[in-house]
Amino acid sequence: MSHDDGLCSIGELAERAGVTVKAVRFYSDNGLLPEAARSAGGHRRYGPDALDRLRMLRSLRALGLPVREVRRVLDEEEKNGAQDGAGSVLEDVVAGQLRELGxxxxxxxxxxxxxxxxxxxxxxxxxxxxxxxxxxxxxxxxxxxxxxxxxxxxxxxxxxxxxxxxxxxxxxxxxxxxxxxxxxxxxxxxxxxxxxxxxxxxxxxxxxxxxxxxxxxxxxxxxxxxxxxxxxxxxxxxxxxxxxxxxxxxxxxxxxxxxxxxxxxxxxxxxxxxxxxxxxxxxxxxxxxxxxxxxxxxxxxxxxxxxxxxxxxxxxxxxx
Structure with missing residues (x-):
């Protein structure tokens, strides 16, 4: 359900991203998916950027990247902006995962x-x-x-x-x-x-x-x-x-x-x-x-x- 303030609930965000509410809560609790606000009842609310970030999280985790490496990739993306993307850190992380898989x-x-x-x-x-x-x-x-x-x-x-x-x-x-x-x-x-x-x-x-x-x-x-x-x-x-x-x-x-x-x-x-x-x-x-x-x-x-x-x-x- 949409809200006038442009924010969405944890359930709405999970549905749009195709993940479980439990997964969204896990990412939020680990600081990977910041909340924009809390409702009067204490429920999590997320901003417009949360959906793209959550989809990136899902993709990185689908590659088998551990949480600590996902955090590195997202930190670089946030630092350099969406245009540059998660460049060198993502390459290093994926290369490391490939060596481990090998x-x-x-x-x-x-x-x-x-x-x-x-x-x-x-x-x-x-x-x-x-x-x-x-x-x-x-x-x-x-x-x-x-x-x-x-x-x-x-x-x-x-x-x-x-x-x-x-x-x-x-x-x-x-x-x-x-x-x-x-x-x-x-x-x-x-x-x-x-x-x-x-x-x-x-x-x-x-x-x-x-x-x-x-x-x-x-x-x-x-x-x-x-x-x-x-x-x-x-x-x-x-x-x-x-x-x-x-x-x-x-x-x-x-x-x-x-x-x-x-x-x-x-x-x-x-x-x-x-x-x-x-x-x-x-x-x-x-x-x-x-x-x-x-x-x-x-x-x-x-x-x-x-x-x-x-x-x-x-x-x-x-x-x-």
């Missing part, structure tokens, strides 16, 4: 794939699968993998060099995994979090690079060599002595302050042949990052093996 959707997809993994495996394996999956957060965190590598890498590695290597060594979990990828990541998580003594994880001789800059020089060069070798792996090319191997050897020579000579290459091949390996890690990484039905994606581990095979072949040929 995380929630990823978590749901991982839970779904995990359930399928348990459902489809033989009954005798279910207890082990449940134990592995239960140790992984959803969405999965790569923090345990990063901690594993920080313990493996040389202690003098600069933070920037360490971060660059972690980008290569730590796989990003797929947003929409299949059960096999969930199992590979769960096993990878179990591998890096199991108790391990120093004797079980000896440091390679490569970590004894000379000088304070040695480790950073070494791993920067290795990252470049692994990228080059990965290209050849994707093309299906076998190991050979080329630019990739030169880059690989140069990384060690530069870190050690040595020259790249046939003798150095022969010694390096012997050293790398006996260095400790973490093949299981790279095998599981391949399982995590390779989409079902696709060729295996190269990893730093498979690239290292390709380069080492090329080095060994060259060393054998030189010795013969």
């Amino acid at each position: 995380s929630q959707l990823t978590a749901l997809r991982w839970r779904e794939a995990g359930m399928r993994l348990v459902l489809e495996c033989p009954p005798g394996e279910r207890a082990d699968r449940l134990r592995l999956i239960g140790a992984v957060s959803t969405p999965p965190s790569t923090a345990p993998l990063a901690r594993f590598w920080r313990a493996w890498l040389p202690p003098r590695m600069p933070a920037r060099a360490t971060a660059a290597f972690l980008e290569v060594a730590v796989p990003q979990p797929p947003e929409n995994p299949d059960p096999a990828q969930v199992l590979a990541f769960a096993r990878l998580n179990a591998l890096v979090t199991r108790p391990c003594t120093g004797a079980e994880r000896p440091q390679p001789e490569a970590h004894k690079a000379a000088g304070p800059r040695g480790p950073a020089v070494l791993y920067a060069g290795l990252a470049q060599a692994y990228e080059l070798a990965g290209t050849q792996l994707r093309r299906g090319h076998g190991p050979y002595a080329g630019e990739e191997l030169d880059c690989f050897v140069d990384a060690y020579a530069s870190a050690y302050g040595s020259r790249d000579t046939p003798a150095f290459r022969s010694a390096l091949a012997g050293q790398l042949a006996v260095d400790p390996r973490i093949d299981r890690y790279w095998e599981l990484v391949t399982g995590v990052i390779t989409a079902p039905g696709s060729p295996p994606e190269p990893t730093a581990g498979t690239a290292h093996d390709w380069l080492l095979a090329a080095l060994d072949t060259q060393a054998v040929a030189a010795a013969g």
Whole structure:
């Protein structure tokens, strides 16, 4: 019912906006929908602007925005005027909600794939699968993998060099995994979090690079060599002595302050042949990052093996 003063009751406002009286009361009580006045009987009265504001409130809440974020958007709209609208704050709020929804959707997809993994495996394996999956957060965190590598890498590695290597060594979990990828990541998580003594994880001789800059020089060069070798792996090319191997050897020579000579290459091949390996890690990484039905994606581990095979072949040929 209209009034001569241009104000409307809470029931009239709710009907025009298509919401419940309870919703209007909630917004008013939380300061999101100011009242223009109160009637002689103490009933809420709303001005002409209330309908547009209430419709905006309904739209923002329909997007799932929490009340605190809705308040930010409306405060900016009120501050800047209707012409500008709720610009930058609305963009920030919606972008934040999209990130949160993306995380929630990823978590749901991982839970779904995990359930399928348990459902489809033989009954005798279910207890082990449940134990592995239960140790992984959803969405999965790569923090345990990063901690594993920080313990493996040389202690003098600069933070920037360490971060660059972690980008290569730590796989990003797929947003929409299949059960096999969930199992590979769960096993990878179990591998890096199991108790391990120093004797079980000896440091390679490569970590004894000379000088304070040695480790950073070494791993920067290795990252470049692994990228080059990965290209050849994707093309299906076998190991050979080329630019990739030169880059690989140069990384060690530069870190050690040595020259790249046939003798150095022969010694390096012997050293790398006996260095400790973490093949299981790279095998599981391949399982995590390779989409079902696709060729295996190269990893730093498979690239290292390709380069080492090329080095060994060259060393054998030189010795013969």
